[in-house]
Amino acid sequence: MSIIDWVIVAVYAAIVIGIGVAASRKQNNTDEYFRGSRQLPWWAIGISIMATSFSAASLLGGPGEGYGHGFLWLQLQLGDLLGYGLVLALFLPFFMKLNITTAYEYLERRFDAKTRSLASLCFILSVVGRLGALLYGASLVVATVTGLPLPVAILVVGMVSVAYTVAGGITAVVWTDVLQFVMIFVGLIAGVWAAIQGVPGGFGELWSTAAAAGKLQVVDFSWDPASIRTFPTALVAYGILAFAVAGTNQQTVQRYVSCSDVASGRKAALMGWFTGFVGVAATLALGVLLYGFYSINAGALPEDVTGDAILPHFITNQVPAGAAGLLVAAVFAAAMSSIDSALHALATCMTVDFYQRYAAPRSEAHYLQFSKLLIAVWGVIGILSAFYVMSTEKSLLPFLVEYTALFLGPVLGLFLMGVLFPRINATGAFFGTVAAAIILLVIGKVEWLSFLNFPGIWRSAIAAPLAIVLGLGISLLGNTPSPNKLRGLTLQEQPESE
Numbered sequence: 408m409s410i411i412d413w414v415i416v417a418v419y420a421a422i423v424i425g426i427g428v429a430a431s432r433k434q435n436n437t438d439e440y441f442r443g444s445r446q447l448p449w450w451a452i453g454i455s456i457m458a459t460s461f462s463a464a465s466l467l468g469g470p471g472e473g474y475g476h477g478f479l480w481l482q483l484q485l486g487d488l489l490g491y492g493l494v495l496a497l498f499l500p501f502f503m504k505l506n507i508t509t510a511y512e513y514l515e516r517r518f519d520a521k522t523r524s525l526a527s528l529c530f531i532l533s534v535v536g537r538l539g540a541l542l543y544g545a546s547l548v549v550a551t552v553t554g555l556p557l558p559v560a561i562l563v564v565g566m567v568s569v570a571y572t573v574a575g576g577i578t579a580v581v582w583t584d585v586l587q588f589v590m591i592f593v594g595l596i597a598g599v600w601a602a603i604q605g606v607p608g609g610f611g612e613l614w615s616t617a618a619a620a621g622k623l624q625v626v627d628f629s630w631d632p633a634s635i636r637t638f639p640t641a642l643v644a645y646g647i648l649a650f651a652v653a654g655t656n657q658q659t660v661q662r663y664v665s666c667s668d669v670a671s672g673r674k675a676a677l678m679g680w681f682t683g684f685v686g687v688a689a690t691l692a693l694g695v696l697l698y699g700f701y702s703i704n705a706g707a708l709p710e711d712v713t714g715d716a717i718l719p720h721f722i723t724n725q726v727p728a729g730a731a732g733l734l735v736a737a738v739f740a741a742a743m744s745s746i747d748s749a750l751h752a753l754a755t756c757m758t759v760d761f762y763q764r765y766a767a768p769r770s771e772a773h774y775l776q777f778s779k780l781l782i783a784v785w786g787v788i789g790i791l792s793a794f795y796v797m798s799t800e801k802s803l804l805p806f807l808v809e810y811t812a813l814f815l816g817p818v819l820g821l822f823l824m825g826v827l828f829p830r831i832n833a834t835g836a837f838f839g840t841v842a843a844a845i846i847l848l849v850i851g852k853v854e855w856l857s858f859l860n861f862p863g864i865w866r867s868a869i870a871a872p873l874a875i876v877l878g879l880g881i882s883l884l885g886n887t888p889s890p891n892k893l894r895g896l897t898l899q900e901q902p903e904s905e
């Protein structure tokens with residue numbers, strides 16, 4: 408990269424750190440640090456929801472996906488819409504009305520403390536692996552454009568991300584996410600412009616070349632459970648996974664509960680889906696155009712450069728000064744918007760669901776400092792996780808989807824038990840969830856049961872109903888929950904919307 412490219416990246420980084428420092432001056436308690444005192448505007452929270460899920464893995468994997476498979480990944484946004492719709496109908500009113508900080512506080516009120524701890528632990532395990540993939544994605548770009556060894560780049564990106572996340576709290580996370588959202592699209596526009604300028608005939612030539620290769624197909628109605636790029640899998644399997652992520656994942660729920668009321672939470676969720684749809688479409692379009700670019704410029708892309716490495720190669724070799732800096736800053740933006748959310752949510756769960764829940768009461772100042780320390784600790788664990796992801800050599804997007812589904816499916820079943828089935832008691836909910844997770848793991852490991860082993864993307868769709876059936880069966884052997892204990896905690900007595 409040229410000097411101007413580095414200046415662009417440095418200015419962007421300085422602004423992000425400045426937002427974190429400014430936000431830290433307003434922090435006096437954990438409510439401000441975890442929820443922004445519920446004073447953040449819904450549109451900013453909506454953009455933050457999108458930025459939380461739109462990571463460096465998305466910005467690298469999206470163009471790689473578009474290059475290889477065209478627009479088929481866009482089908483997953485319909486599954487996302489289904490998931491968000493179910494969250495708005497079933498979960499959101501409970502989260503807002505109960506005035507909770509983590510999603511898993513609901514589970515203690517509905518069931519008991521051990522059930523809350525189980526769900527929070529599943530979330531923590533799911534995020535640790537995802538955090539590693541997020542750090543790896545950003546580090547891949549840093550290593551490519553600077554020549555640093557990839558392990559060194561992982562350390563650098565990890566330490567920078569931890570430093571500004573510790574300072575700012577949820578207010579800084581949300582506002583930097585807004586900035587990062589803008590930066591991501593500026594970078595994508597710079598990439599599209601560079602591709603158009605790199606061929607005679609410009610956009611029309613790139614588009615027609617991609618069309619001739621079948622890259623413009625959006626929907627594939629064939630039935631192939633192993634393929635995430637087919638409509639049934641994208642709508643049903645990914646839709647249920649999206650339901651789990653949007654409704655039980657603390658990173659997303661933390662945004663809802665930072666809104667002032669139910670109506671604002673709903674608008675924030677829909678804003679998150681819409682901006683996510685635009686973001687995915689934009690990255691896939693860039694990948695489609697890069698396919699046209701490298702098809703016309705035969706030999707410009709080495710055979711060993713595939714998937715997630717295509718965009719870094721393009722930045723390094725084909726993008727002019729200035730545009731390269733914007734693209735690199737966009738990757739940093741996408742990385743940090745997800746890394747900061749993951750670190751902050753991990754610290755929130757550990758503080759609220761475990762430390763405050765089980766340890767002796769302490770002062771607000773103590774909990775605030777403890778949360779910041781946890782962010783640093785989880786940052787180190789995330790860096791170690793990134794080294795593991797590097798060793799797997801898997802494509803980022805499928806890795807994230809399958810890993811997330813492994814943990815969040817049973818937790819989705821747990822929340823559905825609480826909201827939809829008053830007869831299910833704490834014992835049934837806890838052991839039904841544990842049994843469902845064990846059954847799925849056994850099916851995946853025992854060879855003679857392999858015919859029951861659906862692809863990873865379907866794990867949530869299988870685990871959630873399995874957990875419900877087992878939880879209900881166990882509950883029928885025990886006591887019926889008291890109506891007083893259920894008041895305001897099930898759909899039959901759902902809190903009124905504002």
